[in-house]
Amino acid sequence: MNYNKFHKFIEEQNTEEKEELYERLKQRLNLPEAPAKENKNTGFIQFFKKPYRIIACASAALVVLCLAIFIPLALKGGELAEERYCYEKDCVKTDIASIKDYAEENDLPLLYLEWYEKGQLIYSNLFSDNTEKFVYIKEKISNDETGDLVILYITDKNTKVDVFEKFWNICDIEYTFNSNLIYWKAQSSESLAYFENGNYRYFIELVRPMSEEAILDIVREMLPE
Amino acid sequence: MKKFFKLCALSFSLICVLIFGGWTNGTDIEERYADVQLLSPAANEVIEFSSRTVENYYTPGDFPYFESENGMSNACGAVAGAEIVSFYDKYFDDLIPGWDACYPNGRYRIQDHVYIPAVMWEMYELMQTNVNAPGVNEQEFLNGLKAYINGKGHSVSYNNIVNGSNFDFETYKSELHNNKVTALLAHAGDVYFVSQNDTQDKIVPINIAGSHIMVAFGYDIYRYYDANGNLFRTDYYLEVAMGMDALTLALYKINPHNLSAAYIVDIK
CATH class of the missing domain: 3.40.1000 (Protein Transport Mog1p; Chain A)
Incomplete structure (x- = not known):
């Protein structure tokens, strides 16, 4: 189907009529809604775009992991055992x-x-x-x-x-x-x-x-x- | 009619209470000397002073410190009896045949694994320990000790220096200097340690949670003075062999005392 021919016809109309025509066209052609445009300026991924942030977070996670492993071992050694x-x-x-x-x-x-x-x-x-x-x-x-x-x-x-x-x-x-x-x-x-x-x-x-x-x-x- | 019966029931109850009360008051519950617990009371006493003197004496060579043998229960009478005869064995060596009461340097020996256990077990039986009831009573202790001493060909006399709240310290002191020791028959109460410092002493009590027999062989007299040189407090203690696994030697305060009796033992 040649969508562009219709598209060109609609674009040459004025705004109000254009919107109405677009709506009728969508219904007749059963076209899906156009995807929303991605906002590339916020979010989790955007945070890690800076390399130094990746390194800092990885280092902090490593420290937490080490503490989680070695503290129980130290306690088990009896130095901090309960009286x-x-x-x-x-x-x-x-x-x-x-x-x-x-x-x-x-x-x-x-x-x-x-x-x-x-x-x-x-x-x-x-x-x-x-x-x-x-x-x-x-x-x-x-x-x-x-x-x-x-x-x-x-x-x-x-x-x-x-x-x-x-x-x-x-x-x-x-x-x-x-x-x-x-x-x-x-x-x-x-x-x-x-x-x-x-x-x-x-x-x-x-x-x-x-x-x-x-x-x-x-x-x-x-x-x- | 209802009131009459109520009155009768009340009168009958009253009479029963009076009779029962009179009976129990007239029947002294026998004191027996048996195994006791040691408790550490929470509070020490602190005495502050400007100056303090301590008059101290104990029998030459100290004292033979014994404790009960495995398999014995409620044996404080037997232990005290064995300590007494071992003390006197220094002067009458046939009281425990074959036993040398002192080390070469003159100090009393502690118990061995042969002679003293044998003496203790003999005392245990002669005193009828646990036969009539747990432990021994006063008569069983005195009779058992006498039977042992007599069995070795010697005689013994007892002099009780407790009369109510009075403890005849002068007689105790005099006899002690004549090498006579004293068997204490004590109600439940405290013994003490005195931790001395320059301007304050700490009196640490240990509670004996039951009636107990122990042997006194010395004394400590603490006299405390204030800044003006005035004597404000005097504490009289007897040095006692406790005869216990958990406690060897302690101080027993006699002002006031909590003794049933204190028998000076004189063996001849």
Whole structure:
């Protein structure tokens, strides 16, 4: 069909009649509506026409992706794990041979007093929660040469137990040894101290100390050089 | 008629209450000494002062600190009894045959895995621990300890220095200096740690949530003075072996005290 012949005829008419003629022509020829002209000056695509914007957005997306991957890994490592408070009465107590044996069997870098040959191990207990998760270790040991009696507790840095309350309440003197910060207090009946090493927290009770700084001798004996 | 019956019912109820009340008041509920929980009360006490003195004494060589053996329950009586005889074994070495009560440097030994468990189990049975009811009562503790001492060929006398709210500290102090220790039969209450500083002391309480038997072998007297040198407070503490896994040694305050009895034990 020669659309142009009609088109030319209509174009030579005046405006009002032209519009009417165009409308009649469309109806008779069943022509679709002419597509709207594209506005090329706005929109998502227009935004990314600049190369530097593409680079900036890609960089930001990469940073977000990295954070999404590495933050959970860091949290899982335990550095930011949630603290818990436990009660000794709620723990399950089991006997272990000694802290030394427990550390070797489980490949853990635990500190202990090497008095097993020159003293007496009264007991060594592992305290777990009701899911069998480690809460703390307690070891009572004496030194037959000096008569010193020491109670040693070990827990991880994210765990607090009610039996440690007296250490936090009493140990208000600070002492540094080999970059380890130690909190301690000497009393006539017993001396107390606590410190952190690696991922663990250590609490030491020395019954009837023979000198004011005897507890620090015990701590120095435990810490690696 | 209705009113009459109501009056009768009320009178009958009143009579029953009076009778029952009289009966229960006349029947003391027996105190028994058994396993107890340790609780950490939230509040410490802080005492501020200009100066402070501490008068301290404990028995030569300190004291043998024991705790109950695996398999024992409510054993504070047996543990206290074993500590007492081990203390006196230094002076009468046949109280625990074969046991050397002190280290070479003179300090009391802590428990071993042979001799002291045997003594403890014997005390446990002689005191009839958990037989009539959980733990022991006062008579079972005293009788069991006496039976052990007599069985070793020695005699024992008990002197109770508690009379109501009064604790005879002078007698306690005098006997302590004669190497006599005291068995404390305590109601539920607090023991303490005192954290000393230059111008303030922190009194840290630990609550013993039940009746408990422990042994006193020393004392600490804290005297606090203000800026004018006036004595404004005096605290009397006994040094006590707690006989517990969770707590070895603590201070027991006697002004005021919460004791049922305090028996100075004299073995001959």
